[in-house]
Amino acid sequence: MTIYRRLHRRFGPRHWWPAETPFEVVVGAVLTQNTAWTNVERAIANLKQARALTPERLLTAPLTQIARWIRPAGYFNLKARRLWAVVAWWRANPPRVTRRRPLLPLRQELLDVYGVGPETADSILLYALGRPSFVVDAYTKRIFARHGWVRREAGYDEIQQTFTRALPARAPLYNEYHALLVELGKHFCRPHQPNCQACPLRDLGTLRLEPGAR
DNA sequence: AGCCAGGACTGAG
DNA sequence: CTCAGTCATGGC
Numbered sequence: 439m440t441i442y443r444r445l446h447r448r449f450g451p452r453h454w455w456p457a458e459t460p461f462e463v464v465v466g467a468v469l470t471q472n473t474a475w476t477n478v479e480r481a482i483a484n485l486k487q488a489r490a491l492t493p494e495r496l497l498t499a500p501l502t503q504i505a506r507w508i509r510p511a512g513y514f515n516l517k518a519r520r521l522w523a524v525v526a527w528w529r530a531n532p533p534r535v536t537r538r539r540p541l542l543p544l545r546q547e548l549l550d551v552y553g554v555g556p557e558t559a560d561s562i563l564l565y566a567l568g569r570p571s572f573v574v575d576a577y578t579k580r581i582f583a584r585h586g587w588v589r590r591e592a593g594y595d596e597i598q599q600t601f602t603r604a605l606p607a608r609a610p611l612y613n614e615y616h617a618l619l620v621e622l623g624k625h626f627c628r629p630h631q632p633n634c635q636a637c638p639l640r641d642l643g644t645l646r647l648e649p650g651a652r
Numbered sequence: 653a654g655c656c657a658g659g660a661c662t663g664a665g
Numbered sequence: 666c667t668c669a670g671t672c673a674t675g676g677c
Contacts, residue, residue, distance in 0.1 A: 467658090472660080473659085473674075513671095513674085557660090558660080575658045576659080616658090628657095
């Protein structure tokens with residue numbers, strides 16, 4: 439039994455990302471940085487109510503106004519600037535054109551945008567553009583470190599390669615895999631909540647990532 | 653009352 | 666290059 443099968447049997451399909459449009463994914467990816475998703479929902483609701491959830495409105499609005507809209511998401515002054523930068527990139531690089539470009543140069547270009555780190559870049563690539571770029575977040579690292587499947591001092595790229603080395607590069611698989619790991623993390627892998635005894639992955643032993651193998 | 657949440661940037665060593 | 670400090674709201 440592999441990790442993927444165990445998680446999918448336990449939680450079922452997650453239907454990520456929770457957004458109505460790819461652009462909303464991009465906005466959410468920035469707003470959720472180190473922030474609870476419930477707070478992001480309020481910020482996005484504010485943007486929708488103000489009819490400001492479009493590149494045009496966000497790029498012409500003053501940063502102070504953007505900050506007021508996204509206030510519930512925290513770090514609002516910081517994120518107002520990051521949001522502006524990412525939205526500017528999105529408008530200059532529409533999905534129709536971006537979809538045809540090689541993945542790694544595209545990823546590097548996203549990383550060069552202010553406020554876009556590895557997780558945000560991969561989230562945009564995977565969930566807004568449907569590209570096979572595996573997302574590693576705090577839950578992913580904590581889960582795998584606790585099980586001894588990655589080194590505790592491992593960085594983002596090292597953990598990501600653990601997945602991409604073993605998995606077929608398919609966006610639907612990466613999509614579901616990351617969403618399942620987040621769901622597992624929320625219930626069983628909090629920092630100071632060692633109820634790892636109830637973790638569905640408890641008795642898996644050595645690392646088996648691949649979706650199909652038994 | 654703290655601790656935490658689907659991080660990333662900056663400056664110092 | 667590694668790493669503490671910084672950013673900020675809302676839930677539990």
